[in-house]
Amino acid sequence: MRIPALSDGLIRALTLALTLACIIAAHPVQALDVEDRRRFGPDSAAQVLRILSTADTDVFAPVIRAFLIQEPDIAVDYIVASSGAVMAAMTKRPQDFDVVISSAMDLQTKLANDGFALSHRSATTETIPDWARWRDHLFAFTREPATLVLSRDAFRGLPLPRSRQDLIALLRQHPDRFHGRVGTYDLRASGLGYLFATQDARMSESYWRLTEIMGSLDAQLYCCSSAMIDAVARGDLAVAYNVLGSYARARPDADRYEIIQPQDFTTVMLRTALISRGTQAPQAAGRFLDHMLDIAWLGKTTEGYEFDRLSQTGPASGAHLRYIRLGPGLLVHLDRFKKDSFLRAWESAILQD
Amino acid sequence: MTRAGPGTGSIRGRLMVLLLGGSAILALALFWVVQGFARQLAEESQDNILSASVTSILDAARIENGALVLDLPYSAFSMLANLHDDAVYYAIRADDTFLTGYDDLAAVPLPRADMPGFATRSFLDQDVRVVTAERALGPGGGQDSAPIRLSATLAQTRSGQEITLTRISRAAAAVGLGVFAGAAVLALAASRSAIAPLERLTLSVTRRGPQDLRPVTAPVPLEMVPLVAALNRFIGRLRGSLARSEDFIAEAAHRVRTPLATVRMQAEVTLQRVEREENRKSVREMIRAIDESSRAAGQLLDHAMVTFRADQLEETDLDLGAVTRDLTDRLRPTADLRDIALQARADDPVPIRGDAILVQNALRNVLDNAIKYAPEGSAVRITVTRQGEEGVVMLRDTGPGFPPDGMTRLRRRFQRGANVDGIVGSGLGLTIADEVMRAHGGTLDLRNNPDGGGACVSLRFPMA
Numbered sequence: 115m116r117i118p119a120l121s122d123g124l125i126r127a128l129t130l131a132l133t134l135a136c137i138i139a140a141h142p143v144q145a146l147d148v149e150d151r152r153r154f155g156p157d158s159a160a161q162v163l164r165i166l167s168t169a170d171t172d173v174f175a176p177v178i179r180a181f182l183i184q185e186p187d188i189a190v191d192y193i194v195a196s197s198g199a200v201m202a203a204m205t206k207r208p209q210d211f212d213v214v215i216s217s218a219m220d221l222q223t224k225l226a227n228d229g230f231a232l233s234h235r236s237a238t239t240e241t242i243p244d245w246a247r248w249r250d251h252l253f254a255f256t257r258e259p260a261t262l263v264l265s266r267d268a269f270r271g272l273p274l275p276r277s278r279q280d281l282i283a284l285l286r287q288h289p290d291r292f293h294g295r296v297g298t299y300d301l302r303a304s305g306l307g308y309l310f311a312t313q314d315a316r317m318s319e320s321y322w323r324l325t326e327i328m329g330s331l332d333a334q335l336y337c338c339s340s341a342m343i344d345a346v347a348r349g350d351l352a353v354a355y356n357v358l359g360s361y362a363r364a365r366p367d368a369d370r371y372e373i374i375q376p377q378d379f380t381t382v383m384l385r386t387a388l389i390s391r392g393t394q395a396p397q398a399a400g401r402f403l404d405h406m407l408d409i410a411w412l413g414k415t416t417e418g419y420e421f422d423r424l425s426q427t428g429p430a431s432g433a434h435l436r437y438i439r440l441g442p443g444l445l446v447h448l449d450r451f452k453k454d455s456f457l458r459a460w461e462s463a464i465l466q467d
Numbered sequence: 468m469t470r471a472g473p474g475t476g477s478i479r480g481r482l483m484v485l486l487l488g489g490s491a492i493l494a495l496a497l498f499w500v501v502q503g504f505a506r507q508l509a510e511e512s513q514d515n516i517l518s519a520s521v522t523s524i525l526d527a528a529r530i531e532n533g534a535l536v537l538d539l540p541y542s543a544f545s546m547l548a549n550l551h552d553d554a555v556y557y558a559i560r561a562d563d564t565f566l567t568g569y570d571d572l573a574a575v576p577l578p579r580a581d582m583p584g585f586a587t588r589s590f591l592d593q594d595v596r597v598v599t600a601e602r603a604l605g606p607g608g609g610q611d612s613a614p615i616r617l618s619a620t621l622a623q624t625r626s627g628q629e630i631t632l633t634r635i636s637r638a639a640a641a642v643g644l645g646v647f648a649g650a651a652v653l654a655l656a657a658s659r660s661a662i663a664p665l666e667r668l669t670l671s672v673t674r675r676g677p678q679d680l681r682p683v684t685a686p687v688p689l690e691m692v693p694l695v696a697a698l699n700r701f702i703g704r705l706r707g708s709l710a711r712s713e714d715f716i717a718e719a720a721h722r723v724r725t726p727l728a729t730v731r732m733q734a735e736v737t738l739q740r741v742e743r744e745e746n747r748k749s750v751r752e753m754i755r756a757i758d759e760s761s762r763a764a765g766q767l768l769d770h771a772m773v774t775f776r777a778d779q780l781e782e783t784d785l786d787l788g789a790v791t792r793d794l795t796d797r798l799r800p801t802a803d804l805r806d807i808a809l810q811a812r813a814d815d816p817v818p819i820r821g822d823a824i825l826v827q828n829a830l831r832n833v834l835d836n837a838i839k840y841a842p843e844g845s846a847v848r849i850t851v852t853r854q855g856e857e858g859v860v861m862l863r864d865t866g867p868g869f870p871p872d873g874m875t876r877l878r879r880r881f882q883r884g885a886n887v888d889g890i891v892g893s894g895l896g897l898t899i900a901d902e903v904m905r906a907h908g909g910t911l912d913l914r915n916n917p918d919g920g921g922a923c924v925s926l927r928f929p930m931a
Contacts, residue, residue: 316541442548442553
């Protein structure tokens with residue numbers, strides 16, 4: 115088993131953390147493992163909205179800029195951290211943040227469930243369908259299907275698999291071609307990978323068969339989607355499983371691989387936002403949330419907005435799309451015992467030394 | 468007009484208050500019962516789901532290789548997801564040692580080892596319904612160790628239930644209000660129907676003419692029969708005493724009139740014999756007084772007769788013109804004495820139905836008046852005409868006319884005009900005419916001639 119991308123990312127994170135630690139040493143956010151931090155808006159702003167997010171600053175900046183045009187008196191302190199770090203920071207110091215944006219639906223649900231979120235109702239939230247919000251606390255603003263990314267080179271001469279069953283059959287038939295060239299998340303390190311895996315396992319037994327086969331082919335394990343896509347683009351990997359489709363599409367060398375939504379079912383993750391219970395600026399935080407949701411749901415035009423916009427039809431829009439349901443069900447896999455037993459089963463399937 | 472005694476509240480009001488009050492209490496009771504029942508149902512259904520969920524958690528626990536395996540089923544929590552997205556908390560303990568979940572979520576004491584315990588508590592500043600269930604699992608560890616007592620506690624917020632309850636409360640309130648509104652309408656109808664016979668009786672008694680002393684015969688509800696019987700007995704007594712007094716008056720008048728005729732005749736004879744002017748004058752005074760008394764006695768008799776007959780008219784077909792002509796001819800000698808011309812003019816036959824004696828009596832009294840009050844040498848004009856549905860006899864003289872304030876007063880017994888001093892009269896003439904007209908469903912019009920003085924009296928009979 116090799117984990118090349120993991121050490122890579124670790125070094126990057128460390129350098130980033132070190133540089134940032136110097137800049138913001140005086141701030142209460144010091145406890146947090148910050149990946150990036152940027153301030154938007156005038157220095158003289160009367161109010162600073164502190165947003166804790168897992169989304170890259172560049173991707174999210176257009177939303178913030180559009181908001182600041184409407185609200186000249188507000189500045190935004192945008193802090194990027196991993197979903198685990200976001201969870202830890204919020205449970206320790208909820209008063210340090212106003213808005214929390216995360217792709218970890220399960221952790222967001224736990225935050226809302228455990229009373230770290232503030233209820234928010236507005237004309238905008240009324241327009242959001244039930245499947246995309248929970249308890250007036252948690253609101254989905256974009257969706258992200260988990261896709262197969264396949265290297266064109268590696269599949270030359272082979273039919274492209276359209277479903278897990280196709281993939282399982284191909285991997286079985288051509289073990290030599292795919293040995294050591296199949297990649298997926300290291301569930302022990304990736305919260306998103308764990309979320310996708312638990313949902314897949316809940317949906318179908320084929321997940322376990324696939325994992326067994328990937329294990330037998332000496333699967334490579336990664337921390338995150340981008341590292342896997344990098345590996346496919348480089349030609350190191352032939353198959354990357356459960357990769358965020360939007361990341362794959364956004365790359366300039368996207369023609370080197372094929373992005374497939376498995377037709378048996380494609381798990382769809384929702385990025386969600388909530389207002390921190392400890393917010394110092396509930397009004398401004400509410401307006402920011404509404405602003406985000408207006409863009410996401412009502413198609414308010416925003417230059418440079420790259421997230422997938424949502425529509426009311428949601429789960430009904432494609433037969434193969436399985437939206438992960440917001441709600442207490444997501445808490446089950448966060449249980450210590452449940453997670454231990456799931457990871458044990460996964461390890462025994464994927465690590466076949 | 469007699470006044471009734473002081474009112475002691477209305478029957479309808481009392482009925483309404485009773486019925487409305489009763490239905491308000493019923494509606495409130497209905498609201499409470501429905502709401503209480505709904506609350507119980509909602510709580511029960513939440514308890515049932517919580518109970519199923521906690522059971523499925525316990526069922527999924529097992530001992531594997533001597534170690535406890537807890538495998539929370541996904542459905543255990545997803546089944547708790549309802550429309551309103553309630554939050555869920557749990558805690559799992561083995562022999563009171565916390566294993567997983569929310570450490571500060573305390574277990575609920577069980578009523579019995581094999582029954583789940585329920586409680587409503589506050590957790591994380593919210594109302595939650597908590598359930599705890601236990602299961603013996605074992606043996607853990609070595610062969611000789613005791614079984615593990617596994618306890619699972621599950622809590623769910625109650626916002627969904629509150630919303631359901633609010634909805635049910637609203638529905639229950641609407642039902643209660645509906646019941647009340649329906650009852651109000653029924654109460655109104657019931658009180659109206661209960662009061663109706665009383666109102667009908669009141670109306671039928673009120674509508675009666677002043678002389679109508681017949682017993683009430685209209686059908687009334689059983690409860691009112693004693694009242695109506697009492698009323699009829701009372702009317703009977705009143706009628707009896709009225710009849711006796713009328714009889715008495717008639718008898719008295721009769722007894723007075725006959726001797727008076729003798730006295731007058733003797734006085735006439737005496738007048739022929741008396742020579743001295745002062746004696747003749749006092750005899751003439753005497754004759755005048757006798758005339759007055761005799762006339763009053765006659766009218767009292769007339770009045771008694773009219774009162775008697777008005778109760779039971781002997782109606783026949785009459786021609787008003789013929790009746791008037793007859794009477795004019797009969798009174799012409801009297802008129803001639805005062806040199807008064809009676810000018811009667813009748814249209815074509817004016818048929819009416821009436822009691823001939825009473826009609827003649829009424830006409831005679833008004834014509835008598837006209838002759839009496841008209842100045843000597845003048846004329847009294849009598850016309851009989853049809854005016855629409857009425858046959859009208861109109862008498863016009865050139866006398867002093869009626870005093871302007873006395874049109875109503877003059878119809879009463881023994882009331883005379885203020886401008887008639889020196890003329891013999893009892894004050895019963897117009898009373899008699901008025902009573903006759905009423906008995907025939909007609910009217911007696913008293914007014915003064917618009918052109919120059921004099922009275923204008925009209926007797927208006929309904930046409931046959």
